[in-house]
Amino acid sequence: MRDQWYERQGMGDGITRLSEPHVHRSFAANLFHVRGRDADLVIDFGMGLVPLRPALDLEEGKRLIAVATHIHADHVGGFHEFETRLGHPAEAQDFARMVDQDTLAHVFRSLPGAVEQLPCLNWSPDSHRIRPAPLTQTVDEGEIIDLGDKQFRVLHLPGHSHGSIGLLDESAGVLFSGDVIYIGGLVDNLPCSSQVLYRQTMQRLIELDVQCIHGGHGAVMSSEQMKAIARQYLQGTSAKATI
Ligand SMILES: [Zn+2]
Numbered sequence: 001m002r003d004q005w006y007e008r009q010g011m012g013d014g015i016t017r018l019s020e021p022h023v024h025r026s027f028a029a030n031l032f033h034v035r036g037r038d039a040d041l042v043i044d045f046g047m048g049l050v051p052l053r054p055a056l057d058l059e060e061g062k063r064l065i066a067v068a069t070h071i072h073a074d075h076v077g078g079f080h081e082f083e084t085r086l087g088h089p090a091e092a093q094d095f096a097r098m099v100d101q102d103t104l105a106h107v108f109r110s111l112p113g114a115v116e117q118l119p120c121l122n123w124s125p126d127s128h129r130i131r132p133a134p135l136t137q138t139v140d141e142g143e144i145i146d147l148g149d150k151q152f153r154v155l156h157l158p159g160h161s162h163g164s165i166g167l168l169d170e171s172a173g174v175l176f177s178g179d180v181i182y183i184g185g186l187v188d189n190l191p192c193s194s195q196v197l198y199r200q201t202m203q204r205l206i207e208l209d210v211q212c213i214h215g216g217h218g219a220v221m222s223s224e225q226m227k228a229i230a231r232q233y234l235q236g237t238s239a240k241a242t243i
């Protein structure tokens, strides 16, 4: 059952999307493996219920850069499996501790039907903890993560959480947006959220030149879809979720 824990889908241009279909839908995030010429990028890491690294099709000896879009449990459970770990300085201390108040793992543990299938025999949600994964490098607005043939610019997009980042491949017009924007109920009412900053971030996304957006949850978005969601947020008519 561990072999089939992650669902994989090729998205073109060296991008593979992984997801956790057996996890409660509130905590089933999208994870991405992006192949570059000189290095590969892994963006987000799921709940950490089953090792992620073996589920990736990695080339031995190739440099691997792991980037967390933000601190929440559904994105950082397997972050500790990677040696090179990047994230935003606003959440650097949180990655080193991975306590419930920052990751919200306690919300997952208390969910009826947290998982649809057990990740391993005798597993119970009560035992689940997110392992600390101190950053080896912080990345902030404007910095470039270089894979050789693909470059990703870091966008600091606070609102959902203080340290939320997006990764933008400007030449391909591809954005990985984490939980900042996706098709589905957005979350802006957590202790780490700021609706004021979220509004500024949405305004920025409306003005962004991008074609294809991979969100932290849900299906891939076109620029028009993303901008419509951002406008709905600013008008107060967007779908919202609470956890
Ligand atoms: Zn989140």
Ligand SMILES: [Zn+2]
Pocket (backbone or CB within 6 Å): 029, 072, 074, 075, 179, 216, 217
């Ligand atoms: Zn999420």
